Amino acid sequence: MERIPALISLLVMVMVIEMARTSAEQENKSSSAGLFWSTAKEEGDLVHKAGPADDSTAAVDNADGGFSSLDGMLQWAIGHSDSAKLKETAQDVQRLSPSELNQRQLEIKELVEKLKMPSDAQLMQIALDDLNNSSLSIEDRHHALQELLILVEPIDNANDFCKLGGLAVIIRELNHPDPDIRKISAWILGKASQNNPYVQKQVLELGALAKLMEMVNSSSADEATKAFYAVSALIRNNVAGQQLFYVEAGDKMLQDILSNPSVDARLRRKAVFLVGDLAECQLENIDKAEMPFFSNHLFLKSVVDLTASNDLDLQDKALVAIKNLLQLRTTEATVFKDFCRLDDALERMKKQLEDLMLEEYHREYVIDVEGLRKEVELIFQAKLGKVITVPT
Template structure:
């Protein structure tokens, strides 16, 4: 007999024992049969169960008051006592002497109080249909299962939807192309064109998208829209342009070559709504930062005069601060690059940038255009942020403006008042454990300014 066949026979034998145990433990009546197991090591032999015997032809074992060996396939009458010797693998049976358990030479048995017996064929059928057995659900259980199933979509339906979504997924390039078509459509309303610009502004923040925007003609379209007769289109076109220009040298070069600088200066120099000028100044700052060639063009085209007009215009306090901040950024950018360099490994392009920055004569032109006297006006602002930007710009403009500032008693008086105010505020910060607070930083700027005037 093969190993697999021997294993199956042992499983059937153990199953017969297990099927007997519940009946054996639950009975309370007269003992009719018993199962006795001999304790010991693993059996050297094996129990034999014939596969070919017909249950109708099984021989019935005739028990006596003596232990007799059971032959394979024999049926055991009810009321018999059965034991299994694990050392030999043989089964033995006899008539039951007394109810309950008995001990004999280390052998133990249990009385089966049920009258039911199981043949080998019945055990095979039970084993065959064991996994097929299932509990029949009640109507309430079926309704609960249907209700739960209704809350979720079938897996096949979800898979189909996901495939459709994958086919409908648009790339950023496709979205920008579609938005440009929407903007250019003659049937598009003003609201639809503004909506297209809003969505484009979100997309062109990414460097790659902004460069693709050039490829599909979007940059030239936006620059052209700066001349629109609709102020709302001018405002959003300037916003899209500024977002595409931010830290993107490729777009900066294309914009200068496309005439963006002239159109932005025109918007700032002419009568326009305040939102349009704010967005145009934002686009101008994005175009000039880290681009010395554009800064040279800005000065040649009269950019300082345009900013001066913004500074002096009434009702444009926010524009004054933005204009001074732009000038400060340009001054500091040039100083840092000329003193410390721009690239970790200088190359030919690095040297070219240094030459371009050296040709940007911003500070001399600021002094010439009267900016030394304009910036101190911002110190009168009640907002600490505005004062901070003014102090930083004054310190940056100190080389060409020092002599003027030393003779300006109004400036000295304003700085003294700020020093007294920020000393008290800085003391309060230190009282709360903030040694390097914001007001302490402002006090440091005021002290630096006063120190340079002595």
């Protein structure tokens, strides 16, 4: 931060030099080569006229980041300088020899080049170039991936990342022997794909879904969780992705996660959340055929059984999934009752929540979960009532 005032001073100095030279030329190279600033008003006028536009952002090159030229930086410096010091600097300039003035200009031009910031697209390209370097160290590879993890989050950056060929590079890193590199690579794909149909399509076409689903079975909980995050991001609100997910036995993967209590809790939460999300997407696309696994008895039971968990967050997400599944056309109320024993599960959960309400800790959250439980119970009874009242 200490170099900023000095930078401004140097920049203004060059600005004054250029204005002095222009003035001298207009006066047919008269002996008065200096610049006389008579009033503050005139100083303001000169400052105003120094730039080609009133917009203070005119000096900034939005495409490349930083200042687009020395002139642009001069305009910025003028606008951020004290008028009194500006006048004092102008007087100091008059005492410099021509060689000293030229030296100051060279110093500023070098500083401009050092301070010019690259754009996000340029930063992504630099990181990709590093990843394409086979001799890059593991530490530097981690650093490049961490940079991309931040850069790809904005949707425009994610789209640019595709155009730079970045997806293919990251997908290649999914096969790296280092588990952290695989984990961060999956995380990048998830962030870039989140709510972005364009990127989702590109990643799916590159065949990354099968590899990511394979990584969900990793012995590393972190790698498995990040891979599942990427899978979810790829197929969320994406019918084509969901169909491919089913072809790759995604229903079995979900059932295995949900029915295995030894699986990392984070992964189980993400899995049941995805089930609820997929069911909701189906409800929003009623013209699309429902996925067969939505009506699979064992699959539905694995979701209902989560309500017996001691993890309140997991129970909450399970209730959301059950609520959406109950509203699908192909799910049968009698299966929820006779095979999944949903009525017993809801009653057991009611008693558990009543006990938790006696505690102050998370009491409001418990009340919200109980409200959701009641809502599920009403939907279940309504669906069951329709079956009972149907004439034979």
